[in-house]
Every structure is written in C-alpha cells, then in structure tokens.
Amino acid sequence: MITLLPPGVEVEEAYGDLPDAPLHAGEAEVVARSPVARRLEFATVRHCARTALGRLGVPPASILRGAAGAPQWPSGVVGSMTHCPGYRAAVVARAGAFRSLGIDAEVHQPLPDGSLRMIASPAERRHLAELPRLGAEVHWDTLLFAVKESVYKAWYPLSGTVLDFADAEVVLDPENGRFSARLSASGPAVDGVGPVSFEGRWRVVDGLVQAASAVPCPP
Numbered sequence: 001m002i003t004l005l006p007p008g009v010e011v012e013e014a015y016g017d018l019p020d021a022p023l024h025a026g027e028a029e030v031v032a033r034s035p036v037a038r039r040l041e042f043a044t045v046r047h048c049a050r051t052a053l054g055r056l057g058v059p060p061a062s063i064l065r066g067a068a069g070a071p072q073w074p075s076g077v078v079g080s081m082t083h084c085p086g087y088r089a090a091v092v093a094r095a096g097a098f099r100s101l102g103i104d105a106e107v108h109q110p111l112p113d114g115s116l117r118m119i120a121s122p123a124e125r126r127h128l129a130e131l132p133r134l135g136a137e138v139h140w141d142t143l144l145f146a147v148k149e150s151v152y153k154a155w156y157p158l159s160g161t162v163l164d165f166a167d168a169e170v171v172l173d174p175e176n177g178r179f180s181a182r183l184s185a186s187g188p189a190v191d192g193v194g195p196v197s198f199e200g201r202w203r204v205v206d207g208l209v210q211a212a213s214a215v216p217c218p219p
C-alpha cells in the first residue's frame with residue numbers, strides 16, 4: 001500500500017490478525033456483539049492505525065465509528081482503513097497536508113455474477129471491456145469496485161454524504177497504475193463546489209487488489 005500513497009502519508013499493514021491487539025476506550029463496546037472474526041479484524045486494523053499514528057507523533061487513541069461508519073480520527077489527523085481476507089491496512093496523515101484519504105483492498109478474484117452491472121455505468125463497462133490484459137490477468141471489475149470504495153472513503157469525511165456507485169465515473173490507467181474518478185454534477189459537492197475529481201493509484205499484489213485516493217490540501 002505504501003507505494004500507492006504520496007510522501008507524508010503513514011501506512012501500516014498486517015497480513016493476518018493479531019490476537020493480542022488491544023482495544024482502547026469505547027472500542028470493545030462497538031464490537032461487543034460481533035462475531036470473533038469481526039472483533040479480530042477491528043482490533044488488528046486499529047493496531048495498524050495506532051502504529052501509523054505513532055509515526056506521525058500522535059499518541060495512541062481510540063478510533064471509534066462515527067456517522068455512516070466513518071472512523072473518528074484524533075484531532076488534526078485524516079486517515080482510512082480497510083480489511084479483507086488475509087489483509088488489514090490503515091493510512092494516516094496530518095490534516096494540514098491532506099484533506100482526506102481513502103483506501104480499499106479486495107481479494108483479487110472476479111466480482112460475483114451480476115455485480116458489475118450494480119457498480120458500473122454503461123460507459124465504465126465499455127471501458128473495462130477495452131482494457132488490455134498486460135500479461136498477467138487483472139480482474140478489472142474488482143479493481144473498479146476497490147477504486148470506487150476508496151473514493152467513497154475519501155469523499156464521505158469531506159462531505160458527510162453517501163455516494164451511489166453511479167455518482168462516480170472512473171477511468172483506469174492500465175499502464176501506470178493510476179485512476180481518476182469524476183463525481184457527477186448532480187452528486188454532492190465539497191465546500192459547495194462540484195463536480196469533484198479524485199486522483200489515485202492502484203495495484204495488484206500478493207493476491208490482492210489495492211486502491212488509494214489522496215486529496216492534498218491546496219498549496
């Protein structure tokens with residue numbers, strides 16, 4: 001994940017759960033009635049987040065779930081978390097450097113039958129069909145899904161509004177591992193201004209599809 005994010009973003013990953021990862025105040029209550037697997041991923045990804053926060057010089061803090069599930073970061077910090085089978089990751093940065101971050105990881109396998117139609121516009125489906133294979137096969141449908149999830153995770157803390165999959169039109173750059181996502185004019189706006197474009201990076205590694213969006217602060 002580190003190679004997908006610009007300097008100034010701290011990244012911590014785990015390729016399995018850490019059974020002894022401690023929970024901080026208020027966190028145990030969030031997952032008290034959840035299955036063991038959910039409690040483990042919840043604690044492990046927060047351990048990753050606190051490790052990354054430590055590199056920013058931010059003391060360990062609880063990371064609770066706020067509106068619509070968005071993580072509540074310590075003051076002055078932006079960040080994002082993801083977990084999928086075999087992988088957990090957290091990214092954080094100073095709010096003075098980045099307005100928002102969004103990451104997503106998925107197992108590198110095709111989406112279930114019928115899912116692409118629910119997440120992709122006709123133009124995006126044509127785009128995916130035209131993408132070259134680049135030697136190793138890329139499951140472009142799952143990549144598109146991960147990109148949209150990463151955009152949403154960066155978008156929500158900025159806007160406080162939910163995005164439909166149809167609100168973002170994504171173009172993948174298959175050669176340079178980049179993407180752009182243009183939010184539709186009818187979609188929600190940042191600071192009253194729209195439409196908004198997100199730029200990000202993606203890669204396929206270790207059986208995973210990873211996507212990351214970073215919104216820098218204006219210079």
Ligand SMILES: CC(C)(COP(=O)(O)OP(=O)(O)OC[C@H]1O[C@@H](n2cnc3c(N)ncnc32)[C@H](O)[C@@H]1OP(=O)(O)O)[C@@H](O)C(=O)NCCC(=O)NCCS
Pocket residue numbers: 041042045065067068069070071080081082083084103104105148149151152153154156157163164165166167168
């Ligand atoms: C919330 C959502 C993005 C999570 O993605 P996911 O692939 O299912 O799961 P991941 O493990 O990658 O991510 C889960 C983490 O996302 C973060 N998250 C959840 N809701 C969030 C939100 N509204 N904003 C930012 N981050 C959020 C949390 O950190 C969560 O981890 P936690 O529950 O341990 O705190 C997804 O379930 C969802 O609701 N998608 C529909 C909306 C959407 O993506 N629209 C696309 C618009 S283009």
